[in-house]
Amino acid sequence: MKEIKFENLKSGSNLEKVLVSGQFACTGEIGPPTYASFDVIDKHAKEMKGKVDAVNFTDNQTAVVRLSSWGASLRLIYEHGMEPNLQVVCRDRNRLAMQSDLLAAYAHGVRNVLCLSGDHQSFGNHPGCKSVYDVDSVQLINMLKRLRDDGCFECGAECKVNPKFFIGCAENPFGDPFEFRAIRLEKKIEAGADFVQTQCILDMERFELFMEKVRELGLHKRAFICAGLMPVKSPRMARYMQTGVPGMLVSEEFCQRLEKAEDPKAEAVNITVEYIKRCQQIEGVAGVHIMAVAWESIVPTVIEKAGLLPRPTF
Amino acid sequence: MIVAERKPIEKVLEMIAPYKKVLVAGCYGCVTVCLAGGEKEVGILASQIRLARSKNGNPIEVVEQTVERQCDAEYLAKFQDNVSSVEAVVSLACGIGIQYLAEKSPVPVFPGVNTLFLGANLDVGKWAERCFACGDCVLDKTGGICPIARCSKSLLNGPCGGSQYGKCEVSKDVDCGWQLIYDRLKALGQLDKLKEIIPAKNWKRDKGPRTLVREELTLERD
Numbered sequence: 001m002k003e004i005k006f007e008n009l010k011s012g013s014n015l016e017k018v019l020v021s022g023q024f025a026c027t028g029e030i031g032p033p034t035y036a037s038f039d040v041i042d043k044h045a046k047e048m049k050g051k052v053d054a055v056n057f058t059d060n061q062t063a064v065v066r067l068s069s070w071g072a073s074l075r076l077i078y079e080h081g082m083e084p085n086l087q088v089v090c091r092d093r094n095r096l097a098m099q100s101d102l103l104a105a106y107a108h109g110v111r112n113v114l115c116l117s118g119d120h121q122s123f124g125n126h127p128g129c130k131s132v133y134d135v136d137s138v139q140l141i142n143m144l145k146r147l148r149d150d151g152c153f154e155c156g157a158e159c160k161v162n163p164k165f166f167i168g169c170a171e172n173p174f175g176d177p178f179e180f181r182a183i184r185l186e187k188k189i190e191a192g193a194d195f196v197q198t199q200c201i202l203d204m205e206r207f208e209l210f211m212e213k214v215r216e217l218g219l220h221k222r223a224f225i226c227a228g229l230m231p232v233k234s235p236r237m238a239r240y241m242q243t244g245v246p247g248m249l250v251s252e253e254f255c256q257r258l259e260k261a262e263d264p265k266a267e268a269v270n271i272t273v274e275y276i277k278r279c280q281q282i283e284g285v286a287g288v289h290i291m292a293v294a295w296e297s298i299v300p301t302v303i304e305k306a307g308l309l310p311r312p313t314f
Numbered sequence: 315m316i317v318a319e320r321k322p323i324e325k326v327l328e329m330i331a332p333y334k335k336v337l338v339a340g341c342y343g344c345v346t347v348c349l350a351g352g353e354k355e356v357g358i359l360a361s362q363i364r365l366a367r368s369k370n371g372n373p374i375e376v377v378e379q380t381v382e383r384q385c386d387a388e389y390l391a392k393f394q395d396n397v398s399s400v401e402a403v404v405s406l407a408c409g410i411g412i413q414y415l416a417e418k419s420p421v422p423v424f425p426g427v428n429t430l431f432l433g434a435n436l437d438v439g440k441w442a443e444r445c446f447a448c449g450d451c452v453l454d455k456t457g458g459i460c461p462i463a464r465c466s467k468s469l470l471n472g473p474c475g476g477s478q479y480g481k482c483e484v485s486k487d488v489d490c491g492w493q494l495i496y497d498r499l500k501a502l503g504q505l506d507k508l509k510e511i512i513p514a515k516n517w518k519r520d521k522g523p524r525t526l527v528r529e530e531l532t533l534e535r536d
């Protein structure tokens with residue numbers, strides 16, 4: 001393998017190197033369990049090892065209490081020698097807790113952080129809790145950028161050993177107001193986002209439209225945009241996502257293909273592979289993020305079939 | 315205004331169970347406007363209490379009185395005679411009035427309402443939250459629509475990913491505050507305002523319970 005010389009990396013993470021070197025990135029995701037064990041994390045980490053550039057760990061996804069994303073991230077580093085992408089939501093922590101958790105995460109070797117608003121607590125299993133939202137996702141991104149680049153906390157005080165994170169954000173091309181979505185992404189990039197993982201794409205046309213706007217604003221030149229993809233294994237699930245999940249758009253074609261398929265699971269893999277290939281053709285898409293919610297074990301198959309192996313090493 | 319709603323009668327009866335003579339104290343301010351604790355509601359609650367207690371063979375004497383504002387010492391003084399003749403008070407003022415009355419009362423004061431939020435009267439019988447009293451108003455940046463009170467996550471820099479068809483991810487019955495802000499700014503030709511990154515907010519909680527002292531007024535009084 002040709003040795004690549006990197007200059008001025010922001011974090012030096014594997015994911016950053018893949019993206020900076022212009023290779024099509026590929027990340028996976030593991031939802032930590034709702035109990036005190038690493039069992040599923042270990043299982044899926046083994047499956048994904050060598051197949052993905054980094055693994056996202058969701059942060060109390062859908063506002064359900066789960067093993068923490070930083071705890072899962074450390075497990076991945078120490079037990080599996082793999083690279084996590086630590087998700088942080090604004091719902092559960094104030095700026096003090098966030099910064100303190102991130103100092104520890106960095107000291108333990110976490111290099112990628114994905115900043116999110118977080119699902120509203122009404123979706124989860126503690127709907128009566130008091131949410132925090134001390135800072136929003138744009139402010140969180142900016143807090144991390146200042147920590148990294150200016151070596152100071154949100155309050156302005158100096159941080160002697162500053163965490164140098166590769167800063168990520170999400171964006172939902174399917175939410176409303178549609179015309180504002182690319183502008184919102186621009187704000188996140190302006191605030192300091194280096195890479196983007198989009199909400200899962202189950203309506204390719206809408207995504208292409210979104211990418212048009214992104215290119216108009218030149219955002220693909222300022223941040224690495226990775227397309228979020230989700231293999232959906234049952235037609236029922238697809239229909240539910242079409243009608244029951246706020247902020248989601250699922251094309252009729254997508255649902256019907258799964259409904260007509262003799263083997264919906266195989267079709268789900270086919271669709272995801274096709275979508276990966278389509279994303280590779282879209283100017284400005286730098287990689288894919290595969291979130292196989294409750295179906296993590298399929299990720300290696302998808303990646304292999306899409307011809308994304310072997311993954312680059314540095 | 316401060317919007318409140320009456321506590322269920324059972325709760326009120328529970329609070330005053332040990333007493334034989336109580337005052338139901340109303341307020342002509344916000345709670346009168348939102349029909350939770352004005353003179354009329356005082357009358358209704360007083361009758362409910364009397365009726366329930368006499369039915370139980372445990373009669374109670376209920377005194378009724380309503381003043382201009384329970385959040386103002388000047389008007390609270392008017393309760394003096396009544397509070398010194400009863401064993402307990404049920405106040406139908408907002409949480410502020412209840413507390414202020416309790417501060418001045420020799421007998422226990424109980425809440426007869428749940429204080430809900432700072433809101434507007436949208437229609438007959440309909441109120442909705444509009445302000446969180448954050449202490450640093452940003453309405454100039456958001457088309458006069460409060461992102462803190464009207465976005466379910468109090469986001470300051472635009473809508474989360476759950477906004478769709480004008481509704482908030484929390485419920486199809488809740489408007490997305492950020493969609494409202496977007497529409498309003500668009501109508502005003504001020505969409506460029508949304509590009510500004512609003513920095514992390516100072517929630518102004520660093521001095522404990524918030525107070526306001528206006529020197530020029532205190533001087534005037536002296």
Ligand code: SF4
Pocket residue numbers: 444445446447448449450451452453460461462463
């Ligand atoms: S920004 Fe919102 S919460 Fe703050 S003072 Fe203005 S209306 Fe009230």
Ligand code: SF4
Pocket residue numbers: 120464465466467468469472473474475476477478481482483484489490491492493
């Ligand atoms: S959907 Fe709209 S109102 Fe609801 S939390 Fe998101 S941005 Fe706020």
